[in-house]
Amino acid sequence: MKAALLTAPRQFEIKEVPDPKIVNDADVLIRIKTVGVCGSDMHYYTTGRIGSQIVQYPFIVGHEAAGVVEKIGNGVTRVRPGQRIAIEPAVSCGKCDQCKSGRENTCRKLRFLGAPQQLDGAQCEYVVLPQENCFPIIESMTFEQATLCEPLAIAVYAVERSPLADGASAAILGVGPIGMSVFHVLRTRNVRSVCVTDKIDARLEAARKLSPKWAGNPDRVDVIKEIGEIEPFQMDVIYECSGDQAAISQAVQLLKPGGTLMIVGIPEVDEVSFLIHELRRKEITIVNVRRQNHCTQKAIDLLTSRKINMDSLVTHRFPLEETPKAFDLVANYRDGVMKTMIRID
Ligand SMILES: [Zn+2]
Ligand SMILES: [Zn+2]
Structure with missing residues (x-):
């Protein structure tokens, strides 16, 4: 698959990398359609770190994403191939004291999409995530709206x-x-x-x-x-x-x-x-506020019911090949940029 690899501070290379594979029964292979460029991605892009989370190159960033289910593991019941989904980027272990007390966002073994040494991100054609991280969206919701569910x-x-x-x-x-x-x-x-x-x-x-x-x-x-x-x-x-x-x-x-x-x-x-x-x-x-906890569906519902319309937040769109341009724009706050979306087709 094609991926935007961060290879050094402020440097991307668009390259072919191996496709991610379904390993566990609960895994879902997702074809990514849109990825939002987030302020937290900028820290990795400009300085290569957020606190003790330090990027090891090459690295794929991106955690605000939406796409289509391509393939599912044997135990998946939550989604089916072809279904359009919003993605919850935090993968919690479900077993530690934090998860057991309902604090999955501070899970001791949390792995987050596009966080260094945790999970490669979504600025690529495919990612694999557990079914719990896949949230079906209605037909009338666009992939951009589904992507905005993460910051929302x-x-x-x-x-x-x-x-x-x-x-x-x-x-x-x-x-x-x-x-x-x-x-x-x-x-x-x-x-x-x-x-x-x-x-x-x-x-x-x-x-x-x-x-x-x-x-x-x-x-x-x-x-x-x-x-x-x-x-x-x-x-x-x-x-x-x-x-x-x-x-x-x-x-x-x-x-x-x-x-x-x-x-x-x-x-x-x-x-x-x-x-x-x-x-x-x-x-x-x-x-x-540590990211979010149990709020992805609530965000989807707020957009689905049209109680909130955040469409105007998206000011710029780029294809995957122009990831360097997109990050340069956001890092320098140019052109009245608010939210930039990378489109992958
Ligand atoms: Zn974000
Ligand atoms: Zn946990």
């Missing part, structure tokens, strides 16, 4: 994990694809107001279409002062989706006493700091 599931999980009372005030710091997905989910909830920040004006423009109470660029305006003027009692919940140190500090300042900081973004650095006195005086709760 993270947003569903982030909102589920947050203590969001009726009429709460919320802010999203960083409205890239994940922040925008959180915004879409918040719009299905009874939230009084949503304020958003981003350093990229094109992203603020996209967010403005979802009617935030306030949207601004922290490079140009005093975010604390301006949001403080319209929300004098400050925020109940903040979704930090940028991974940026300055945004984390702004979040602590923007939260009301007893507020909750949801850490959703992935920092590029190994350590971040907190304004400890403000954090403790206000008794801020910090909640980390």
